[in-house]
Amino acid sequence: MHQPAWYSKNLRRIFFDMHLPDWTEPGQSGGRLDGLQNVATAFDPKAIVAEFVRARINVAVIFAKCQYGNFYYNTQIGHKHRGLGNLDLLGEIVEEAHRHNIRIVGYYSNMWDTQIARTHPEWMAQDANGQSSYDRWPSLCLNSPYRDLVHQHLHEMFSLYDLDGIWSDILSDLPCFCPRCQDLYRQATGEAMPRSPQKDGWIKMVRWQQEYLGDYIASCREVVKTLNPDAAFVINFFGTPYANPSQGLSFKHLPLSDFGSSEGYTEWHGLLFPSYAARYMRAGMLDRPFEILTGRFVHTWDFTVRPLAQMRFEAFSIVANGGAVCVDDEPYHDGRMEPLVFDHLENIFSAIEQREPYLHEAEPMPYAALYHSQKTREIDEVLNPPSPPKKLSLVPKSNVNASAADLLPSLMGSFKALIEAHLPVQMVDERPESLATLPRYRIVYLPNILTLSEVEADTLRQFVHNGGGLVATGATSLYDAMGQLRDNFLLADLFGVDAGPRGDYTFPYFEFAPGPLTTGLTGRPLPHYTAMWHVCPNTDAIKIAATRRNPLIETCGELYYHNNQPSPGPDTHEPAIVYREVGQGRVVYCAGLPESNYARLGHSPYRHLIANMIRWAAQAEPPVQVEGWLNTEIVPTRLADDLIVHLITGLPQRAVRFGFYHTADSIEEQARLSNIRLRIPTTTTRAWRVPHNEELPIERSGSAAWITLPSVGDWETVQLIDAVK
Ligand SMILES: [Zn+2]
Incomplete structure (x- = not known):
C-alpha cells in the first residue's frame, strides 16, 4: 500500500472540532431559533494557522461537513454555514497551512447529518423499535440513496481542494432496522432481523452489517483515491472493546484506513486508555501508522482546558507507544480560539519534537502478546448484557457477573497488570495476518478468550511447540464462533485439563501451592469474585500452582456470613491453576479470572499472579526491569x-x-x-x-x-x- 512519509512522521496533530449549528435553518433548532447568534461569524484562517505554527502542529483536521450537515467551504451541492458569509474557511486554511508545511485533513460526518435528515426523512435510519429520532443527532441509513450524495460530497471536496486526507467519522451508529435494511437482510439470509442481542441470529446480523459497512467505506475511499491517490482516507475507528460490536466497526475495516485513528479520551475510559488504545491501534493496523485522539477538555467538549500535566501524560503515553498525538480542541461559537490550549500544545509538542529522532523508526520490544478476538467481542455482547448493580455495598458482590463473558474487565485488567508489572505488551488477534506476528513474542496471554477457531488453536499449538509460552484463563476456547458452549476446551490438549461445569460457589478462593508461579505471593487464601470453572487433569504431566477452596456457604437469603463474604472452607484439592511444559514451550491454565478480579479490586496479589504466570511461561525476563513504581x-x-x-x-x-x-x-x-x-x-x-x-x-x-x-x-x-x- 502506498504510504506517504507524513502518515508516520507527522506526530503533532490537532483535531479542530466544531459541529456548529446554523440557526438560520429552522431544522437545526427544532424550529425554535432563526438567527445566527454570531455562530461561525469570526473565523480568521490566518490567525488559526498562526496558532498551529506556534504550537508546532504539523497535521490539522479541519471541518468540511459537520454533524449538523453544514459545510465549511463553498459547496455547490450542500448547505454552507451561513455564519461564514463569503469566507471559504476550509479552502483558505488549506492554502495558508500548506505555506507552513502543515497537512490538512478534512472532517466529514457520515451517519449523522441533521440537515439531510430534515430534507430526506425517508433516508433516516431506524432503531429496533422502528423509530427515527431528531433528538441530538439524527442517524442516516447507509443503504439509502444518501450513499450517492456522500460520494458527490467527497467528489466535490477533493475536486476543489488539495486536501491531504479525509477523516471519515460516525461509521459506528448501527444497527439500522429501516425497511430497506430489513429487505436486504431477508434477501441475504432468508430471515428476519433479530431486534436485540438476546434474540437468535444477533451475531449473524452483526457480521452481515460489517459487510455492508465495509462496502460503504470502500466506495467512499474509491471516490477519494480516484481524485487524489496520495490523500489519506482515515476512518474514526470507534471499534475498541468499549464499543458494542453491533455499532458496526471491526478490525476487518482497518485495511480501508490509511492510518489508524481512535478516540482515546481519558474521561471516557480512564488514564490507562491512551496507552492501551495506542497498542490496540498498532495491532489493528498491523504496524501501519496510527494516531490517538486526546482531549483538551476536562469533560469532552465542555470548553474547559485540561491541566497541562494531564495533557502531557496522555500525549507522551501515546508517542512513546508509537502513535501520533491528535489533540481534540474546539473553537468558541464564533470561531475564536482559546489561546491557553495552544500554550499547552506548544509545551507538549516541543517536547515531542525534540525526541522525534528517537521515536521515528523505533519499534516496540516484543515480549508479551495480549490476545484479542473480534468474535469474542461479538459473543460478549450476547452473553453479557449490561446490567448495572442494583445497589452498591462497600465491596463488589461475589457474583459481579454471572455470565461466562467478561470482556472489558478481562482485557483492561490484564493490561493494567502488565503495565504495572513493567512487562512489555502488544496485542495480537484472530486475523491470519495478525496471528502471523505471534512468533515475535515470548508469550501469549488469553484472558477468557471465549472462542477460538481450529486455525487459531493450531497456530497457538505450533507457537508453544516452538518454544512460546501460553497463559489462558477462564473459559478460553470453550465456546464456538456463534457463542455455543463446547463439550471441552478446544485447547484442552495444551492446558492439560478438561473442562467441567462452572462452580456453584460464586466466591471461591485460590489456595496457592509453593512453586515458580506463586513465588512472592500471599500464603493466605486469595478470594476470587465470580465462580471458577471446574477442571479435571487429562494428563499426569501437569503441576498444580493453586487449588480451589470453596467458601463455607453460598450466601443466599437468610444464609449469610458477617456483612460480606463467607470465610474459606476446606481445600477441595481440585486444580485452579495448572502449568506444564509442552514441546519447547510452557503453558499455564487458570480456572479463574485473576485479570477481571484485578480490574475490579486492584488488589496486588492478582497482579503478582498474572506477572508470575507470564514470566514463567515466557522463559525469559523483559529487557528492562524495575521493582515498583506502579504509576x-x-x-x-x-x-x-x-x-x-x-x-x-x-x-x-x-x-x-x-x-x-x-x-x-x-x-x-x-x-x-x-x-x-x-x-x-x-x-x-x-x-x-x-x-x-x-x-x-x-x-x-x-x-x-x-x-x-x-x-x-x-x-x-x-x-x-x-x-x-
Ligand atoms: Zn437502513
Missing part, C-alpha cells in the same frame, strides 16, 4: 542496536465517590521521582538520557547491569547503546 509506564523500544526506553509517569489525584459515580481521573502536577534503578541488558556499552545526552554510569555485577536515574520527570527517555546487539 510509571516503561516502554522499551528498539532502534537499530539500541534500546530507547521511555518512562511515562502520571500521579493521579484522589477521587470522591458517590453512588455509582466518582470524580474523573485528573492529573494536575507533573510528577518528579528520584533514584529509579533499572536493570538493563548486559550488552549495553553506554547509557544516556535523551534528548540532552547526559551520560548515566552503568553498574555491573556478575551477569547483570543497572543504571540509576537520579531524578525522573513525567517523560524520561534513556538510550541504551548496543543493548539489543
Whole structure:
C-alpha cells in the first residue's frame, strides 16, 4: 500500500472540532431559533494557522461537513454555514497551512447529518423499535440513496481542494432496522432481523452489517483515491472493546484506513486508555501508522482546558507507544480560539519534537502478546448484557457477573497488570495476518478468550511447540464462533485439563501451592469474585500452582456470613491453576479470572499472579526491569542496536465517590521521582538520557547491569547503546 512519509512522521496533530449549528435553518433548532447568534461569524484562517505554527502542529483536521450537515467551504451541492458569509474557511486554511508545511485533513460526518435528515426523512435510519429520532443527532441509513450524495460530497471536496486526507467519522451508529435494511437482510439470509442481542441470529446480523459497512467505506475511499491517490482516507475507528460490536466497526475495516485513528479520551475510559488504545491501534493496523485522539477538555467538549500535566501524560503515553498525538480542541461559537490550549500544545509538542529522532523508526520490544478476538467481542455482547448493580455495598458482590463473558474487565485488567508489572505488551488477534506476528513474542496471554477457531488453536499449538509460552484463563476456547458452549476446551490438549461445569460457589478462593508461579505471593487464601470453572487433569504431566477452596456457604437469603463474604472452607484439592511444559514451550491454565478480579479490586496479589504466570511461561525476563513504581509506564523500544526506553509517569489525584459515580481521573502536577534503578541488558556499552545526552554510569555485577536515574520527570527517555546487539 502506498504510504506517504507524513502518515508516520507527522506526530503533532490537532483535531479542530466544531459541529456548529446554523440557526438560520429552522431544522437545526427544532424550529425554535432563526438567527445566527454570531455562530461561525469570526473565523480568521490566518490567525488559526498562526496558532498551529506556534504550537508546532504539523497535521490539522479541519471541518468540511459537520454533524449538523453544514459545510465549511463553498459547496455547490450542500448547505454552507451561513455564519461564514463569503469566507471559504476550509479552502483558505488549506492554502495558508500548506505555506507552513502543515497537512490538512478534512472532517466529514457520515451517519449523522441533521440537515439531510430534515430534507430526506425517508433516508433516516431506524432503531429496533422502528423509530427515527431528531433528538441530538439524527442517524442516516447507509443503504439509502444518501450513499450517492456522500460520494458527490467527497467528489466535490477533493475536486476543489488539495486536501491531504479525509477523516471519515460516525461509521459506528448501527444497527439500522429501516425497511430497506430489513429487505436486504431477508434477501441475504432468508430471515428476519433479530431486534436485540438476546434474540437468535444477533451475531449473524452483526457480521452481515460489517459487510455492508465495509462496502460503504470502500466506495467512499474509491471516490477519494480516484481524485487524489496520495490523500489519506482515515476512518474514526470507534471499534475498541468499549464499543458494542453491533455499532458496526471491526478490525476487518482497518485495511480501508490509511492510518489508524481512535478516540482515546481519558474521561471516557480512564488514564490507562491512551496507552492501551495506542497498542490496540498498532495491532489493528498491523504496524501501519496510527494516531490517538486526546482531549483538551476536562469533560469532552465542555470548553474547559485540561491541566497541562494531564495533557502531557496522555500525549507522551501515546508517542512513546508509537502513535501520533491528535489533540481534540474546539473553537468558541464564533470561531475564536482559546489561546491557553495552544500554550499547552506548544509545551507538549516541543517536547515531542525534540525526541522525534528517537521515536521515528523505533519499534516496540516484543515480549508479551495480549490476545484479542473480534468474535469474542461479538459473543460478549450476547452473553453479557449490561446490567448495572442494583445497589452498591462497600465491596463488589461475589457474583459481579454471572455470565461466562467478561470482556472489558478481562482485557483492561490484564493490561493494567502488565503495565504495572513493567512487562512489555502488544496485542495480537484472530486475523491470519495478525496471528502471523505471534512468533515475535515470548508469550501469549488469553484472558477468557471465549472462542477460538481450529486455525487459531493450531497456530497457538505450533507457537508453544516452538518454544512460546501460553497463559489462558477462564473459559478460553470453550465456546464456538456463534457463542455455543463446547463439550471441552478446544485447547484442552495444551492446558492439560478438561473442562467441567462452572462452580456453584460464586466466591471461591485460590489456595496457592509453593512453586515458580506463586513465588512472592500471599500464603493466605486469595478470594476470587465470580465462580471458577471446574477442571479435571487429562494428563499426569501437569503441576498444580493453586487449588480451589470453596467458601463455607453460598450466601443466599437468610444464609449469610458477617456483612460480606463467607470465610474459606476446606481445600477441595481440585486444580485452579495448572502449568506444564509442552514441546519447547510452557503453558499455564487458570480456572479463574485473576485479570477481571484485578480490574475490579486492584488488589496486588492478582497482579503478582498474572506477572508470575507470564514470566514463567515466557522463559525469559523483559529487557528492562524495575521493582515498583506502579504509576510509571516503561516502554522499551528498539532502534537499530539500541534500546530507547521511555518512562511515562502520571500521579493521579484522589477521587470522591458517590453512588455509582466518582470524580474523573485528573492529573494536575507533573510528577518528579528520584533514584529509579533499572536493570538493563548486559550488552549495553553506554547509557544516556535523551534528548540532552547526559551520560548515566552503568553498574555491573556478575551477569547483570543497572543504571540509576537520579531524578525522573513525567517523560524520561534513556538510550541504551548496543543493548539489543
Ligand atoms: Zn437502513
